[in-house]
Amino acid sequence: MDINLLLTNASSIVVAVGLQLVGAILLWIVGRWLIKFGMSLLTRAFKRSNIDATLLVYIKSTLGVLLNIVLIVAILGFLGIETSSFAALLAAAGIAIGAAWSGLLAHFAAGAFLIIFRPFQVGDFITAAGVTGTVDEIGLFVTSINTMDNVKTIIGNNAIFADTIQNFTANPHRRVELVAQLDNTVDPKVAIAALQQRLSQIPNVLTEPVPEVDILEFTLAGPVLSVRPYCHNDHYWQVYFDTNKVISEAGSAAGFPAPTQHYAIHTQAA
Known part of the structure; x- marks a missing residue:
């Protein structure tokens, strides 16, 4: 057995494998850069065409996964691995993983439906x-x-x-729903008129539909008013808190007493 010949063949194999590995690493680096560059170009193109942001994110995620799979298969082919058998193995693994991770597939399908039905x-x-x-x-x-x-x-x-x-964003405006508890001694008509006047002065309250103030129910303390101004979605919380302030300030300005529960006690002589 020629030792020199074996060493020469071994060194040739090592050099060839090393070059292949270096080439595979370079291919991975270049492929990843090309994928990122292509995705950035695609993003800019979609933004210029006014593609919906939701659809854009979904397309980028799906396309990114597919391109990375293609890159991995290409590197395996470059290394001399039979990609057809790998594809069959990948398909078998996909079936096994799909059976084990059926929940993930359900999430994937639901994501597609969320994009379709919006x-x-x-x-x-x-x-x-x-x-x-x-x-x-x-x-x-x-x-x-x-x-x-x-x-x-x-x-x-x-x-x-x-x-x-x-x-909550689908419709152009929302209704703020609050209540105002009155004391039994307060005339509901006076309270309703005072609140309606002040509601119209709150910034960003819509004049159409008209703010609603009416008797909602009766309690032991007295009538309960429903206070319902309308506003744009962007101003909901500002109108919500300002309406609470108006309810408090309107009662104080009109001198309404704090609501207290009233009981009627009847005694009967023995």
């Missing part, structure tokens, strides 16, 4: 799966919502699609 989009203020906040992103499997106390909450798409969805 019950909400990025930037909408919604309640979904028990979470209320502004939609930050709709992904392949999950949706991100920033709650009112600025907490980013991640929800599985299937949980959203299977539950009731409330979209």
Whole structure:
């Protein structure tokens, strides 16, 4: 056995494998750069064509995953690995993973339906799966919502699609619903007139529909008024808190007594 020949062949193999590995690494680096560059070009093109932000995020996520899979298969082919057998193995693994992770596939399908039916989009203020906040992103499997106390909450798409969805941004205006408790000694007509006058002076309250003030119910303390001004979605909380102030200030200005519960006690002689 010729030792020199073996060493020569071994060194040739090592050099060839090393070159292949270096080429594969370079191919990965260049491929990743090309994917990022292509995605940035695609994003700019979509933004110029006024593609909806929700659809843009979904397309980018899906396309990014597919391009990375293509890149991995190309690198395996460059290394001399039979990609057809790899594709069959990948398909078999996909079936096994799909059976084990059926929940993820359900989230993926729900994400597609959210894009198709559009019950909400990025930037909408919604309640979904028990979470209320502004939609930050709709992904392949999950949706991100920033709650009112600025907490980013991640929800599985299937949980959203299977539950009731409330979209507060869909309509051009909202109704603020508050109540004003009156004392039994206060004339409801006087209180209603005072509140209606002050409601019209709150900034951003709509004149159409007209703010509503009426008797809602009666309690032991006295009548309860429903106070319902309308406003644009962007001004909801400002109008909400200003209306609370108006209810308090109107009662104080008119000299209404604080509501207290009244009981009638009857005694019967033995």
